[in-house]
Amino acid sequence: MLGVEMYPGLALAAQRLGDCCYRDREPTVHMPLYPTSCDMATRSLPHCLLPPPPAKRENFGKSEDIIRIELENVSLWKQFSTVGTEMIITKKGRRMFPQLKVKLSGLNPSLRYILLLDIIPVDSFRYRFQDDNWQVVGGAEARLPDRVFIHPDSPATGEHWQNRTISFHRAKLTNNTLDGQGYIILHSLHKYQARVHVVETKDVMMWGGAQHTFTFPETQFITVTAYQNNKITELKINSNPFAKGFRENGMNSKKQREARQKRKLNHPNQEETLDIESCDPCDSTEVLPQPMGLESTTLSLSDSGFCSDMSSLPEQSVQQQSSAEAFLSSQMTELSQISDSGQNQPQSTTNTEVDNGLLDGSTQLIGLSSYTTFATPSITPSSHLPVPLSQPTSLYSSLSSTQTDLPASNSEPTTVQNYSLLSSSHYTTINSTSPNTSSSTSSQDSTQNSMCHSTSSPQLSASSYQPILPSQENLSPHTPMNPPYHSLSQPSCQSNNSAHGLSVNTAQSQVISGIASSNSTPSTVQDSTPTAFPFPPVQSSNNPDSTTPTSQIISQTAFPFPPAAHQTGQDSSKIQTSFLFTSVPESTSTPLNTPSDEDSNTTSFPFPLQPSNTNSLTSGPVQTLSPYTFQSSAASQINHSSYQNTTNLATGSFTQMSSNSVNGARSQVLTNPMVNSIPASSLSASQPTHVVPGSNSNTTQTSHISYSFPPSIPSGPPPLQNVAMSTLAPSQVVPALSNIAQVQQNMPQSFSTSTFAHIPTQCTNTSHVPSQSFASMPTSTGSLIPHSALQNQPIPPGPTHTQYPSTTAAYPPVAPSEIGSFPQLNATAPYLPDMVLHPSLLPLLDALPPSATALYNPFPSYPLRLCQDPRSSFHLQLRHIYRQPQHVHANSQGSFLDLGGRPAF
DNA sequence: TCCTCTCTCACATTTGAATGGC
DNA sequence: AGCCATTCAAATGTGAGAGAGG
Numbered sequence: 001m002l003g004v005e006m007y008p009g010l011a012l013a014a015q016r017l018g019d020c021c022y023r024d025r026e027p028t029v030h031m032p033l034y035p036t037s038c039d040m041a042t043r044s045l046p047h048c049l050l051p052p053p054p055a056k057r058e059n060f061g062k063s064e065d066i067i068r069i070e071l072e073n074v075s076l077w078k079q080f081s082t083v084g085t086e087m088i089i090t091k092k093g094r095r096m097f098p099q100l101k102v103k104l105s106g107l108n109p110s111l112r113y114i115l116l117l118d119i120i121p122v123d124s125f126r127y128r129f130q131d132d133n134w135q136v137v138g139g140a141e142a143r144l145p146d147r148v149f150i151h152p153d154s155p156a157t158g159e160h161w162q163n164r165t166i167s168f169h170r171a172k173l174t175n176n177t178l179d180g181q182g183y184i185i186l187h188s189l190h191k192y193q194a195r196v197h198v199v200e201t202k203d204v205m206m207w208g209g210a211q212h213t214f215t216f217p218e219t220q221f222i223t224v225t226a227y228q229n230n231k232i233t234e235l236k237i238n239s240n241p242f243a244k245g246f247r248e249n250g251m252n253s254k255k256q257r258e259a260r261q262k263r264k265l266n267h268p269n270q271e272e273t274l275d276i277e278s279c280d281p282c283d284s285t286e287v288l289p290q291p292m293g294l295e296s297t298t299l300s301l302s303d304s305g306f307c308s309d310m311s312s313l314p315e316q317s318v319q320q321q322s323s324a325e326a327f328l329s330s331q332m333t334e335l336s337q338i339s340d341s342g343q344n345q346p347q348s349t350t351n352t353e354v355d356n357g358l359l360d361g362s363t364q365l366i367g368l369s370s371y372t373t374f375a376t377p378s379i380t381p382s383s384h385l386p387v388p389l390s391q392p393t394s395l396y397s398s399l400s401s402t403q404t405d406l407p408a409s410n411s412e413p414t415t416v417q418n419y420s421l422l423s424s425s426h427y428t429t430i431n432s433t434s435p436n437t438s439s440s441t442s443s444q445d446s447t448q449n450s451m452c453h454s455t456s457s458p459q460l461s462a463s464s465y466q467p468i469l470p471s472q473e474n475l476s477p478h479t480p481m482n483p484p485y486h487s488l489s490q491p492s493c494q495s496n497n498s499a500h501g502l503s504v505n506t507a508q509s510q511v512i513s514g515i516a517s518s519n520s521t522p523s524t525v526q527d528s529t530p531t532a533f534p535f536p537p538v539q540s541s542n543n544p545d546s547t548t549p550t551s552q553i554i555s556q557t558a559f560p561f562p563p564a565a566h567q568t569g570q571d572s573s574k575i576q577t578s579f580l581f582t583s584v585p586e587s588t589s590t591p592l593n594t595p596s597d598e599d600s601n602t603t604s605f606p607f608p609l610q611p612s613n614t615n616s617l618t619s620g621p622v623q624t625l626s627p628y629t630f631q632s633s634a635a636s637q638i639n640h641s642s643y644q645n646t647t648n649l650a651t652g653s654f655t656q657m658s659s660n661s662v663n664g665a666r667s668q669v670l671t672n673p674m675v676n677s678i679p680a681s682s683l684s685a686s687q688p689t690h691v692v693p694g695s696n697s698n699t700t701q702t703s704h705i706s707y708s709f710p711p712s713i714p715s716g717p718p719p720l721q722n723v724a725m726s727t728l729a730p731s732q733v734v735p736a737l738s739n740i741a742q743v744q745q746n747m748p749q750s751f752s753t754s755t756f757a758h759i760p761t762q763c764t765n766t767s768h769v770p771s772q773s774f775a776s777m778p779t780s781t782g783s784l785i786p787h788s789a790l791q792n793q794p795i796p797p798g799p800t801h802t803q804y805p806s807t808t809a810a811y812p813p814v815a816p817s818e819i820g821s822f823p824q825l826n827a828t829a830p831y832l833p834d835m836v837l838h839p840s841l842l843p844l845l846d847a848l849p850p851s852a853t854a855l856y857n858p859f860p861s862y863p864l865r866l867c868q869d870p871r872s873s874f875h876l877q878l879r880h881i882y883r884q885p886q887h888v889h890a891n892s893q894g895s896f897l898d899l900g901g902r903p904a905f
Numbered sequence: 906t907c908c909t910c911t912c913t914c915a916c917a918t919t920t921g922a923a924t925g926g927c
Numbered sequence: 928a929g930c931c932a933t934t935c936a937a938a939t940g941t942g943a944g945a946g947a948g949g
Contacts, residue, residue: 088939088940090913091912091913094938094939095938097938097939128910175912188911188912189911224911225912225913226911226912226913226941227940227941233941237939237940240938240939241919241920241921241939242918242919242920242938243918243919243938243939243940244918244919244920244939245917245918245939245940246917246919246939251917251918251919252916252917252918252919252939252941256917257917257941257942
């Protein structure tokens, strides 16, 4: 039922063009060629749907909104990511562990927000665990239907969200492409990245206002049907309370199982007796969180492993776990002090390798200035260490600030190191422009521009949505009173820490895209440490604070701006948008074995290489290197065109979008010298040391080739866009849709809406930003470039893997653009809903140039697609949200949104 | 046919919510 | 209303086995 009613603004967000090509991009047979027409279908949607309900616009995105997000159990995540997080997926659905728990701040207490979780592919590879290493073995499978988990509390007031730890533990992952439960469908042996979206809303049915996307680098994982890495298994057993039985002293441990089997064999009829010896409660790892103190520390240390301590606590309440983690992290600093004492000694019986590793690591962590490791192929106990426990929470903030005044500091390129300097692991999205971004330092990437929302049509009134939307009265007000989660008592350590989060001023959409972009300092990651593991911790060895991960945050305001504003650009204040996303160095995520061209040093390839010359980065206007840029010059040369594109994406991509041609107002960005001045991030430090599988050695290159990026980025818009353009009338008036039926009628194809539009990443240089690239954007203003103009344009290089700098920034940079910048332009995810196949679209499909297929890099651009899915099969359990504000258990499972993705079989 | 790889399933254990009795 | 014990569904990793592909 909800499918259709989803808030149009979100739903309609188009996907980036790159997405549409994604599936085709892969040369491998794994990527069936689905009609890319789907994308076009999306673009062809009536503009009317595109703009979010104008009503109450003023309520959203107040300037004072500075949204920050902290990953509560960041230390645990880091432990896993250090080894290489694996996430089990089953047909029946499997929960994630570690759980995704975040803490939000900066929300407007009076506004309602919906929190969403989605999981996007990090790259386009399939992995295999060989030789204690994750190696790329081929191209990714076709993208599966996009589904989003809606936090069961949604919608809730900002006060509600801020008063507790928000856990997405109920979200389930499945590999069943036919899943009817609405779980998030993923491919096995693929790498994914979790994202959290915060969407302002009046109610579940009526989304609007600012949208913020937060990406936590630590949460990258590879999906498996059975654990491949024993280290991960051990970590999970030690950390997950449900697996307690498998711990050394558990009843399901190997020892016990073997004993049971023995007994059964020897005495088939005899009832099993408990092995009391091994079950000594005293040995139990379940040490409840002790008050912070040495005593507790010693307890945990003496235990089989601190992980177990943590694990014993989990889920019971967020508080417990978070406190436990906080405890761990805080205590880690103290470990050195007590390391001498015998207390630290793990029990002889329980000192598994992992435990040792953890323990050692914990102790070592103190000394570690940075993540040195990313898991080398063979994970040694030390590999666990890198997790900086001292700072349990990683703060991510997204800024969508519009402030024109730029602090000088902001102008300075932020490097990953800056992150590293942060004592705590904070991720802040910097809004380049906002002076407030104290943490300015934090990695930021890029930039943004306002882009967005060109589509907003003034004509569309909120009222038009009302028919399908529950009235506010009907909505059950979010009742913080009975929150499913315990009010959060932040672990002491977390609370204060350095929350450098960027403040995103959602309200301040005013940000001039140009400014924002220019200001946005691309974060550079200096991670000199080679990352052997696909999920490398972000930090370079050089980083004093290895703990600080980089995150990408995208904030966008769903609400359309009055067209007039866009056109004229006069009212900059009304232009929302700056999507800042930090260019996250993807150091960690890079598949170790990503096939690389030896000569070219593309080894890091999907992950951007870091520019060899850091200096150049900052100085050269031309070099707007985003963190995504490849470090090795050679590599860059090889993929020069492609990477450059990506690089620019981070910095200039958004500007591009916003800019040019699409909206005159935004054009400022282009002209803004600042844009060019964006320092390239020096990612060089972390050149990934990927094992190059001989068989796959060419893979990287192949993939590049497959993408076939045109050497000259700036040159032209992709053909696809052209197609899309054809479908769209430049200045279409958006008809208001009064109800679902109308919506359907208007868009028979039932497009999937992507709330977060993708920005075409093609442009390398903002100055070069092809106006065409944005042409597809349906702007109410009619700023769209004529279709004809686009026709002959060379295909701009699509985003490459580099967008997700794996090595330095493991996290796929969520392009600011992705989120809502240009919904119409943004192509929907590669795998679109059935509607894509609508006959009417077929001609369009045919029209696609063959070359269009392999142009874009999928991940970065993956939009959150909250689609209006008319299908009856749409599985959405939102009704309870209205009916039962109290979140009774039955309803507490959370809701999954099928984003309209079509299962690829 | 054999081998490898991946996935599925049943299993035992543990957790946590629900239920009922006091 | 509060506490406690019990029940039961869900969550978890293990390991055997099936299935597909080479």
